[in-house]
Each structure stands twice: as C-alpha cells, then as structure tokens.
Amino acid sequence: MNSPLSYVHPTGDSAWGTYLSQIDRVMPYLGPLARWAETLRRPKRALIVDVPIELDNGTVAHHEGYRVQHNLSRGPGKGGVRFHPDVTLEEVMALSAWMTIKNAAVNLPYGGAKGGVRVDPKRLSRGELERLTRRYTSEIGLLIGPTKDIPAPDVNTNGQIMAWMMDTYSVNTGSTATGVVTGKPVHLGGSLGRVKATGRGVFVTGREAARRIGLNLQGARVAVQGYGNVGGVAAQLFAEAGARLVAVQDHSGTLHREAGIDTHTLAAHVQAQGGVAGFPGASPLDGEAFWDTPCDILIPAALEGQISADRAGRLQARLLLEGANGPTVPEGDRILGERGVLVVPDVICNAGGVTVSYFEWVQDFSSFFWTEDEINVRLDKIMVDALARIWDVADLHRIPLRTAAFAVACERILMARQDRGLYP
Numbered sequence: 450m451n452s453p454l455s456y457v458h459p460t461g462d463s464a465w466g467t468y469l470s471q472i473d474r475v476m477p478y479l480g481p482l483a484r485w486a487e488t489l490r491r492p493k494r495a496l497i498v499d500v501p502i503e504l505d506n507g508t509v510a511h512h513e514g515y516r517v518q519h520n521l522s523r524g525p526g527k528g529g530v531r532f533h534p535d536v537t538l539e540e541v542m543a544l545s546a547w548m549t550i551k552n553a554a555v556n557l558p559y560g561g562a563k564g565g566v567r568v569d570p571k572r573l574s575r576g577e578l579e580r581l582t583r584r585y586t587s588e589i590g591l592l593i594g595p596t597k598d599i600p601a602p603d604v605n606t607n608g609q610i611m612a613w614m615m616d617t618y619s620v621n622t623g624s625t626a627t628g629v630v631t632g633k634p635v636h637l638g639g640s641l642g643r644v645k646a647t648g649r650g651v652f653v654t655g656r657e658a659a660r661r662i663g664l665n666l667q668g669a670r671v672a673v674q675g676y677g678n679v680g681g682v683a684a685q686l687f688a689e690a691g692a693r694l695v696a697v698q699d700h701s702g703t704l705h706r707e708a709g710i711d712t713h714t715l716a717a718h719v720q721a722q723g724g725v726a727g728f729p730g731a732s733p734l735d736g737e738a739f740w741d742t743p744c745d746i747l748i749p750a751a752l753e754g755q756i757s758a759d760r761a762g763r764l765q766a767r768l769l770l771e772g773a774n775g776p777t778v779p780e781g782d783r784i785l786g787e788r789g790v791l792v793v794p795d796v797i798c799n800a801g802g803v804t805v806s807y808f809e810w811v812q813d814f815s816s817f818f819w820t821e822d823e824i825n826v827r828l829d830k831i832m833v834d835a836l837a838r839i840w841d842v843a844d845l846h847r848i849p850l851r852t853a854a855f856a857v858a859c860e861r862i863l864m865a866r867q868d869r870g871l872y873p
C-alpha cells in the first residue's frame with residue numbers, strides 16, 4: 450500500500466502497530482466480511498487542536514490535544530480522555546480503535562473514540578487544569594455531543610474534569626447536556642457505580658477466568674501495576690474475595706509483601722502522598738523485579754507496552770488480566786501463549802467502565818436513575834455473558850481469547866458497515 454499517511458505503516462511496538470497486528474491476526478476468522486476490514490485499519494476522523502491556557506504566573510502555555518473517532522458504524526463515538534505528557538496522535542488512534550473493538554465485544558451501541566492532551570496535569574494548579582479542560586472541550590466541540598461522541602475519564606482525568614467538560618459544552622450550546630460526557634459526579638447526572646466499574650469489570654472477568662482454569666481466589670497472590678482508578682479498585686475487590694496483594698508498582702515505586710498488602714490503607718496512602726512509595730506496610734522492591742514476583746494473577750493497570758517479550762518470558766502468573774489498554778506488545782503476547790499464561794485481553798477485561806458509562810448515558814436520556822445494586826448486577830451479567838461468548842469462539846477455533854474477542858467484535862462492526870453501505 451502506498452500511502453502518505455504515516456499511520457498506515459507504524460514502526461516498532463507502538464500502540465497503533467500493536468493494534469494493527471491484532472487486526473492481522475483476526476483476518477482468517479472474518480469470512481466474507483474480511484472485504485470490509487480495511488476500514489478498521491484507518492481512523493474515520495482525527496482532530497488535532499491547540500489548547501492555549503494562561504498559567505497562574507501570567508505566561509501562556511500551548512498544549513497539543515486530540516480527539517479521534519476511529520469507527521462510528523455501530524453508534525456514536527465513545528471513549529475516554531487522557532491527560533499525560535507522553536500522549537501522541539498515534540497513541541490516541543490506537544486507544545480509539547481499541548474502544549471500537551471493546552464496545553462491540555460487549556455489544557454496546559457505540560463506535561470507538563478517544564481523546565487526549567499532551568500535558569502533565571500534576572504540574573498544573575486547579576485553576577490551570579480547569580482552564581485547560583474547558584479550552585480543550587471547546588476545541589473538540591466540533592465533534593462531541595450526546596448523540597455524536599461521548600467522552601469519559603481515562604488516565605489522569607476524573608469526575609471533576611467531566612463536570613467541567615459537561616458545563617463547557619452546555620454553555621457553548623445553550624443547553625444542559627448531561628449526556629455529552631460520562632463519569633460525571635453523581636449529583637450532576639453521573640451514575641452510581643461508575644467510579645469502581647472498570648476495576649469491578651477486571652475483577653468479574655478475572656473471577657470467571659480463574660473459575661474456568663481451576664484457580665482458587667482464596668489465597669491467590671495478585672500483583673498490580675498502577676494503583677489508580679482501575680488497579681486500586683481491582684486490587685481491593687480481589688482482596689475482598691480472599692486473594693492477597695503481594696506486589697504493586699506505580700511511577701513512584703514498587704512494593705512487595707508476601708503476606709499481603711492492606712489494599713485500603715494503601716489506597717489512603719496513595720491518596721495522601723500521590724503514589725505508593727513510602728508506604729510503611731510493605732518493603733520496597735527494585736522496579737524491574739516486579740515482573741519476576743511469584744504470583745498467580747498479574748494485573749497491568751497503567752499504560753501501554755509494559756509487557757515486552759523479555760517480561761513475558763519471565764513473569765510468573767498463570768492469569769494475566771489486562772486492566773490497562775494495550776499493555777502487551779505482540780511478541781510478548783505470543784510468548785505468553787507459548788508459556789500457557791491465560792491472557793484476558795483489555796477489550797473485554799477493562800470493558801466494565803464503558804459498560805457503566807453506557808448505563809449513565811441511558812439514565813441521563815431518561816432522567817431516571819438506578820440503584821447501585823441494579824448497576825452492579827447488570828454489569829456482572831454483561832461481563833459474564835460477553836466473556837462466555839468469547840470463550841466459546843476461542844474454544845471453537847483453538848485461538849487465544851484476544852483473537853476470539855476481536856473475531857466477535859469485528860463481525861458485529863463489519864456487519865454494520867456492510868448493511869449501512871458506503872455512500873451518504
């Protein structure tokens with residue numbers, strides 16, 4: 450293929466390269482729908498925006514922001530917004546594509562989208578963060594809307610940022626548009642259960658996978674990379690089920706305690722100190738040694754590309770639950786398969802967040818709100834049923850769960866593409 454667009458031929462283990470290799474692997478299972486598969490290799494549209502803000506010291510700083518709508522065949526775009534100093538267009542493209550696959554894998558009526566701003570939010574004051582969020586929202590206002598594309602939290606974004614996004618969009622359009630973002634505070638049209646939903650989904654898929662391979666959660670050793678929204682909640686739910694957190698890592702440090710780390714005290718420490726480093730209830734460990742820690746379940750819940758070929762060859766777990774998006778590079782994935790490590794892939798494992806985002810969006814449209822129990826029961830059922838369907842396809846073709854999840858999702862996406870046709 451001869452294309453001036455660099456995204457068609459990414460290099461190395463970039464997130465977009467990882468995604469494209471996952472598409473390559475699903476091709477033999479698409480039958481006649483393979484005719485439409487090229488559409489999955491190209492984002493439908495990508496917007497790059499300049500986000501200027503006045504800093505507290507009076508200077509003006511410019512930040513690059515993105516919103517990518519990878520595919521809208523099954524419904525409006527849906528996916529989070531990331532604030533991180535390493536965010537790139539190519540990374541947001543990959544994250545938006547994984548949203549397309551994820552939303553279809555759990556059968557939500559959405560396409561896939563994602564956004565990001567290249568900024569270190571930890572260096573901004575609250576006022577600077579609010580100005581950045583509002584300006585970014587206005588800039589991507591061309592694309593977003595309750596029936597067009599609905600952002601949500603991702604790394605370094607939260608309910609407060611969603612509240613500012615909702616307010617900015619509402620002011621700009623002269624309406625109260627609660628349905629323009631999900632992951633909002635509950636008193637502003639948010640849903641009960643959304644904050645914990647991604648970690649809960651990781652736990653539910655992990656519980657089901659463990660049951661199927663005969664791994665008892667009682668006493669199981671869990672290692673978690675990233676103790677934020679996803680990793681922190683998943684660790685707490687596994688601990689409540691009788692497992693013990695033996696190792697944890699974030700940017701600030703790595704901790705180990707064979708007898709188990711108290712997940713609630715650690716969460717309070719992270720909240721107060723900004724990271725796991727210095728937590729008195731465990732011993733510090735060298736960062737790379739995290740990947741050699743004896744454990745039964747490993748949960749990468751930080752960023753992409755963490756499980757390299759080398760780490761895949763060393764890690765000790767029987768079960769790998771991808772809380773993060775894209776944590777495993779293709780060669781790492783191949784090695785894990787050879788070593789018999791069961792990988793529950795991101796596109797199903799961390800789909801609990803977007804599932805409860807969908808519940809939030811539905812509740813906003815009807816202005817009728819559900820109880821937390823109703824939400825958790827429905828979430829559990831959707832995750833269990835989606836995993837069961839993917840497991841059946843994996844068994845049928847003797848393929849990894851990731852390829853099976855892509856097969857289920859791509860069939861739904863490409864059927865929609867085929868039936869809608871190409872021309873307006």
Ligand SMILES: NC(=O)C1=CN([C@@H]2O[C@H](COP(=O)(O)OP(=O)(O)OC[C@H]3O[C@@H](n4cnc5c(N)ncnc54)[C@H](OP(=O)(O)O)[C@@H]3O)[C@@H](O)[C@H]2O)C=CC1
Pocket residue numbers: 602603604605606647674675676677678679680698699700701723724750751752753772773774799800802803
């Ligand atoms: N929030 C959601 O609903 C969803 C999130 N996800 C995915 O889950 C992952 C985590 O997101 P979320 O929990 O929301 O983000 P948070 O910002 O809440 O937490 C991210 C965590 O990852 C840690 N981290 C970041 N970089 C590194 C690194 N290089 N090494 C070790 N730890 C690191 C952070 O530590 P530190 O603060 O020290 O940098 C922090 O503990 C992402 O891949 C995200 O896309 C997927 C589905 C939904």
Ligand SMILES: O=C(O)CCC(=O)C(=O)O
Pocket residue numbers: 527528529530551599600601602603631632774799800802803804806
């Ligand atoms: O809740 C959502 O809409 C999207 C969450 C997200 O960004 C993700 O699943 O990666």
